[in-house]
Amino acid sequence: MSYPSVYPTGVTVYNPEKCWSGFTIFPARELGALLIDMNGAEVNLWKGLHGFPNKLLPGGYVLGHTGERSNAFGMQDQIDLIQVDWDGNVVWKFNQYEYIEDPGEEPQWMARQHHDYQRAGNPVGYYVPGMEPQVDKGNTLILCHKNVKNPKIADKVLLDDVIVEVTWEGEIIWEWACNEHFDEYGFSEEAKNILFRDPNWRASGGGMGDWMHINSMSVLGPNRWYDAGDERFHPDNIIWDARESNIIAIIEKKTGKLVWKVGPEYNTSPELKELGWIIGQHHAHMIPRGLPGEGNILVFDNGGWAGYGAPNPGAPTGAKNALRDYSRILEFDPVTLKIVWQYTPAEAGFTMPVDASRFYSPFISSAQRLPNGNTLITEGSGGRIIEVTQDHELVWEYISPYWGDKLKLNMIYRAYRVPYEWAPQAERPQEVAIKPVDVTTFRVPGASNLRKKETVVDGVWSFQGDGALCVAADEELDQ
Amino acid sequence: MSYVLFTATGCTRCKIVKNFMTDHGIAFEEKNMKAEGKDDFKKFYSANRCFITRGQDGVEFPVLTDGEEIRQGIGASIAYLSAGKRLDGFFCVGTLHKEWVDGIHPCSGNLEHADEFLQVMRYLKKSSMKLQVETSGRNSHVLKQILEEGLADKVVMNVVGPTALYSKILRKPVVESDILKSIPLVAQFPSYQFQTTVAPIIRQEGDVPEISYLTPAEIGEIAKLIEEGTGNKKNPYLIRLFKSSESKDERLKSIEPLSSLFPYRTAARAYQVLTELEKVI
Numbered sequence: 128m129s130y131p132s133v134y135p136t137g138v139t140v141y142n143p144e145k146c147w148s149g150f151t152i153f154p155a156r157e158l159g160a161l162l163i164d165m166n167g168a169e170v171n172l173w174k175g176l177h178g179f180p181n182k183l184l185p186g187g188y189v190l191g192h193t194g195e196r197s198n199a200f201g202m203q204d205q206i207d208l209i210q211v212d213w214d215g216n217v218v219w220k221f222n223q224y225e226y227i228e229d230p231g232e233e234p235q236w237m238a239r240q241h242h243d244y245q246r247a248g249n250p251v252g253y254y255v256p257g258m259e260p261q262v263d264k265g266n267t268l269i270l271c272h273k274n275v276k277n278p279k280i281a282d283k284v285l286l287d288d289v290i291v292e293v294t295w296e297g298e299i300i301w302e303w304a305c306n307e308h309f310d311e312y313g314f315s316e317e318a319k320n321i322l323f324r325d326p327n328w329r330a331s332g333g334g335m336g337d338w339m340h341i342n343s344m345s346v347l348g349p350n351r352w353y354d355a356g357d358e359r360f361h362p363d364n365i366i367w368d369a370r371e372s373n374i375i376a377i378i379e380k381k382t383g384k385l386v387w388k389v390g391p392e393y394n395t396s397p398e399l400k401e402l403g404w405i406i407g408q409h410h411a412h413m414i415p416r417g418l419p420g421e422g423n424i425l426v427f428d429n430g431g432w433a434g435y436g437a438p439n440p441g442a443p444t445g446a447k448n449a450l451r452d453y454s455r456i457l458e459f460d461p462v463t464l465k466i467v468w469q470y471t472p473a474e475a476g477f478t479m480p481v482d483a484s485r486f487y488s489p490f491i492s493s494a495q496r497l498p499n500g501n502t503l504i505t506e507g508s509g510g511r512i513i514e515v516t517q518d519h520e521l522v523w524e525y526i527s528p529y530w531g532d533k534l535k536l537n538m539i540y541r542a543y544r545v546p547y548e549w550a551p552q553a554e555r556p557q558e559v560a561i562k563p564v565d566v567t568t569f570r571v572p573g574a575s576n577l578r579k580k581e582t583v584v585d586g587v588w589s590f591q592g593d594g595a596l597c598v599a600a601d602e603e604l605d606q
Numbered sequence: 607m608s609y610v611l612f613t614a615t616g617c618t619r620c621k622i623v624k625n626f627m628t629d630h631g632i633a634f635e636e637k638n639m640k641a642e643g644k645d646d647f648k649k650f651y652s653a654n655r656c657f658i659t660r661g662q663d664g665v666e667f668p669v670l671t672d673g674e675e676i677r678q679g680i681g682a683s684i685a686y687l688s689a690g691k692r693l694d695g696f697f698c699v700g701t702l703h704k705e706w707v708d709g710i711h712p713c714s715g716n717l718e719h720a721d722e723f724l725q726v727m728r729y730l731k732k733s734s735m736k737l738q739v740e741t742s743g744r745n746s747h748v749l750k751q752i753l754e755e756g757l758a759d760k761v762v763m764n765v766v767g768p769t770a771l772y773s774k775i776l777r778k779p780v781v782e783s784d785i786l787k788s789i790p791l792v793a794q795f796p797s798y799q800f801q802t803t804v805a806p807i808i809r810q811e812g813d814v815p816e817i818s819y820l821t822p823a824e825i826g827e828i829a830k831l832i833e834e835g836t837g838n839k840k841n842p843y844l845i846r847l848f849k850s851s852e853s854k855d856e857r858l859k860s861i862e863p864l865s866s867l868f869p870y871r872t873a874a875r876a877y878q879v880l881t882e883l884e885k886v887i
Binding site for chain 1: 840869871880
């Protein structure tokens with residue numbers, strides 16, 4: 128996929144008539160937690176605050192972390208989860224999950240948090256009318272890491288994913304460990320074989336198998352499925368997704384058992400085949416009651432490379448054997464598995480499949496449903512946040528100008544839109560429309576768009592459409 | 607006295623007991639329950655079910671009888687052959703397999719026969735078995751001897767409660783300093799673990815006894831004792847769930863189970879950072 132070396136950053140498109148306007152919070156690479164308005168003005172930068180992710184709470188509080196454990200000893204272990212007020216004061220903190228003594232480092236308690244957390248009051252960690260997250264009380268669900276050995280899975284140390292529930296006072300009152308439910312995930316014998324040999328081996332900490340890599344975790348909340356009698360969707364149940372295994376699952380809070388899933392294979396039923404392979408996904412969650420699409424599962428289906436199974440030319444050992452070079456946002460019915468809405472390169476206006484990778488983030492990323500039916504999408508690897516309507520119209524776009532020094536990416540892990548009222552300390556901003564520039568005539572200073580001569584050639588035929596490229600377009604494949 | 611030894615094909619422990627009997631000129635009849643002794647063992651088991659332990663993995667062999675007493679497992683069998691009933695309490699049926707022998711309790715049994723108890727341990731060790739000892743902390747001088755002679759490969763200390771509650775919990779006189787002496791000894795073994803079962807305690811006897819579970823604060827006290835005794839906050843410490851069905855006291859069988867052990871872990875981790883909860887399958 129070609130990517131220009133020079134392009135505008137900040138907000139490049141804004142249609143105030145069609146947007147659900149508010150502030151947007153995201154972790155700016157190697158900078159801090161950044162809150163911007165719809166025109167890209169930086170309302171508050173909590174400098175140095177790590178975010179995996181950052182979430183804004185009512186009252187102008189932000190959640191994040193003071194730091195990350197050295198990669199020499201851990202992988203993506205955030206030291207703590209803290210709640211910080213508008214002026215940078217830490218008002219709440221949790222770190223008492225594991226006592227860590229790394230060589231050359233100060234021994235300390237760490238949360239080993241990664242990828243997600245949820246504060247009571249709101250199931251998904253983003254704005255839902257009538258479901259405000261608690262800011263001065265309430266429990267927090269936190270996704271953490273734990274090193275375990277489980278000979279059923281592999282003969283190596285595993286970096287397991289654990290969900291803990293902690294009280295406001297910091298007491299752990301519930302804990303669930305992913306590896307203890309291995310038999311429930313439905314891995315094939317081929318998958319188990321390669322998983323045993325290579326549980327996604329990562330070098331950190333002397334080596335550990337990041338076998339599932341759960342990257343999102345949220346509560347279902349009240350929903351129509353449970354109201355209709357389907358116990359799998361109890362409001363307290365937790366939905367998570369594991370990008371290495373391509374699994375999205377719901378566990379029963381009461382017992383810890385799996386009660387619903389899609390993956391790891393997507394060819395085992397007609398419904399799954401129609402849903403299509405979900406690969407390396409992020410941010411799978413149930414759209415909460417109160418938002419358009421409530422009860423449906425919304426997920427950023429990254430594509431990229433993930434899964435365990437049979438070898439193929441793109442995956443010679445069978446590790447990461449599902450491959451795709453574009454992303455999809457899927458909203459699907461969890462009972463019928465029918466896709467209710469989607470945003471893929473096709474809806475984004477790109478020719479499939481030859482230009483599909485113009486909408487593609489092989490890692491990180493997210494999708495948030497907004498109250499007016501729009502969706503805020505973080506196409507994370509390129510630092511791009513967009514808001515699209517139900518009809519797939521792009522009504523807001525922001526490109527992060529913050530590139531890391533230590534890691535040369537302007538990546539955004541996950542962005543959230545919040546109502547202006549959640550940051551009462553900030554002045555309500557002016558909303559100024561930004562019409563998309565015509566890229567065909569847009570030139571940087573010094574570049575010319577002058578046509579010095581136009582010459583007519585006799586006997587030439589007019590140009591055809593795109594029906595016969597060197598590779599088949601989607602319309603041909605559908606036939 | 608004539609002995610019958612019930613064995614199983616391929617059973618290493620049975621072989622060791624047979625060697626002991628042969629070396630000591632003790633006559634016995636072997637009945638292999640997987641071969642010619644199958645029917646005899648069935649009959650024997652039916653007639654003596656309450657004296658033979660059937661664990662999760664089945665019946666542990668060898669099973670020894672002299673017509674009056676029955677002993678099961680390698681430790682209890684050799685102890686009985688060496689010293690008759692004098693060593694009762696020191697050995698019981700274990701749960702470990704292959705080269706590991708457990709069910710060894712230096713804290714139980716009659717201390718007058720501690721030397722004979724150690725003799726049995728020496729024999730087992732010479733037979734290349736790996737020995738796991740379990741202790742409540744009583745008889746610390748026996749534990750010390752075990753340590754000095756390298757007789758145990760692993761020690762599990764059941765710290766049943768704060769030392770002030772030990773006598774109440776074990777229902778026998780306990781010298782608190784004896785328990786405190788055991789704690790640092792345990793931490794010197796090649797492999798060890800401290801553990802506490804969060805059990806209900808009869809705090810006050812009477813017509814209506816006062817019964818309540820060990821509290822998180824009391825678990826915290828135990829964890830602090832371990833820290834003070836070992837000088838280390840990083841000992842392996844397991845908090846275990848009480849199983850009322852296994853209680854020997856009828857009054858405790860009907861106690862409501864605890865809803866969560868997490869507060870206990872939090873309290874313990876203030877002093878023992880590696881405290882974990884027993885996983886219940």
